Amino acid sequence: MDLGIFIPIGNNGWMMSQNAPQYMPSFDLNRTVAERAEAAGYDFLLSMVKLRGFGGATEFWDHNLESFTLMAGLAAVTSKIQLFASVALPTLHPAMVARMASTIDDISGGRFGINIVSGWNQSEYAQMGVWPGDWYYERRYDYATEYVTIMKELWADGASDLKGEFFQLDDCRLSPPPKGGSVPLVCAGQSDRGMQFCAEVGDYQFIIGTGDLDVVRTDAARLVAAAGETGRDVGVYVLFQITMGETDAEAEARWNHYRDGADLEAIAFMTGQASLDTSGATAEKITEMKGAFNLNIGPIVGSHATVAAKLDEVAAIEGIKGVMCVFDDYPSATAEFGAKVMPLMQSRK
Ligand SMILES: Cc1cc2nc3c(=O)[nH]c(=O)nc-3n(C[C@H](O)[C@H](O)[C@H](O)COP(=O)(O)O)c2cc1C
Structure with a gap:
């Protein structure tokens, strides 16, 4: 089973908590994570694209580096690990992204791929005046299909003359191509339409892990069925939040401490309750909000043996090709x- 890391391109990683490690994103931080990941034998690193944060006491994700330029930097200082950058489609033309990918493919010696983010969060794009309009909610995966077709034509043929619904190209050129004639594409849509898109054009599909592995099993099966329809080989990667300790109790205590420090203002923003007066909220409501402090990414909390055993269970699910880890304190947790x-995981032997 492949193992990757969702690297900390934004401040404080994936924990909206005043009790979690507080840090700004930087190249130095991400290079340290990348070097330690490579030394330990992880398979891939992925950085997200996030263009507007949630505020709150922790200024959650108000500070974010840019995904392609960060991965280009990491490509130059690593030598083995696969790298993925994320593109938010409304912000960049596909011919530019195809060329950026060819360039990072060259820097990395063929270790680069793209996470296709169709883009659903209007505020990230409206602030730049590039939100296509509300029709985009419904049509974004049709747009994404045309977008990816252009990139694949440019990589394979060096030219695209596509006259589509969303793009009109006029003998658009690209050279040099990526070494393999293409780069791997990953997608993270959770809707049926998003998964169908990945089954048609992608190489890997991300799903969000949950504590209940039956849900993971069901989501993986949705992708397996969609890929069965297209007859393509698409692997499922699952996202989990790993919190480790020498014992289960130690890991659980740390997890509870993070949750106790939940940044309610940032969580309220994320869940669209920006006007909620948390001082007047019921105890039940506050407990529910605190539960979302890690963006509802499935937590795996426990001793090293507990975490390894859980990941082995995940590896046994049909269609699963890998897990992408979110950590609390990235440099130390990566190592x-x-x-x-890793040495305890049967699925890594
Ligand atoms: C592992 C993973 C990575 C993602 N990366 C990003 C990202 O970088 N930027 C972003 O705006 N959305 C990101 N998303 C959101 C997805 O692109 C997608 O829009 C979301 O899961 C909703 O699915 P849907 O588009 O099918 O409705 C990510 C989701 C997952 C699970």
């Missing part, structure tokens, strides 16, 4: 997981 969890 700790590599030294103490």
Whole structure:
């Protein structure tokens, strides 16, 4: 089973909590994570694209680096690990992204791929005046299909003359192409339409892990069925939040401490309740909000052996090709997981 890391391109990683490690994103931080990941034998790193944060006491994701330029930097200082950058389609023309990918493919010696983000969060794009309009909610995967077709034509043929519904090209050229004639594409849509898109054009589909592995099983089966329709080989990668300790109790105590420090203002913003007066909220409501402090990414909390056993269970699910990890304290957890969890995983032997 492949193992990757959702690297901390935004401040504080994926924990909206005043009790979690507080840090700004930087190249130095991400280079340290990348070097430790490579040394430990992880398979891939992926950075997201996030263009507007949630505010709150932790200024959650108000600070974010840019995905392609970060991965270009990491490509130059790593030598083995696969790298993925994320593109938010409304912000960049496909011919430019195809060329950026060819360039990072060259810098990395063929280790680069793209996470296709069709883009659903209007505020990230409206602030630049590039939100296509509300029709885009419904049509974004049709737009994405045309977008990817252009990139694939440019990489394979060096030219695209596509006259589509969303793009009109006029003998558009690209050279040099990526070394393999293309680069791997990953997609993270959770809707049926998003998964169908991935089954048609993608190489890997991300799903969001949950504590209940039956839900993971069901979501993986949706992709397996969609890929069965297109007859393409698409692997499922699952996203989990890993919190480790020497014992289960130690890991759980740390997790509870993070949750206790939940940044309610940032969570309210994320869940569209920006006007909610949390001072007047019921205890039940606050507990529910605190539960979303890690963006509802499935938590795996426990000793090294507990985490390894859970990941082995995940690996046994049909269609699963890998797991992408979110960590609390990235530099130390990247190394700790590599030294103490990976060797216990049967699915890595
Ligand atoms: C692993 C993973 C990575 C994602 N990366 C991004 C990202 O970088 N930027 C973003 O705006 N959305 C990102 N998303 C959101 C997805 O692109 C997608 O829009 C979302 O899961 C909703 O699915 P749908 O588009 O099928 O409705 C990510 C989701 C997952 C699970």
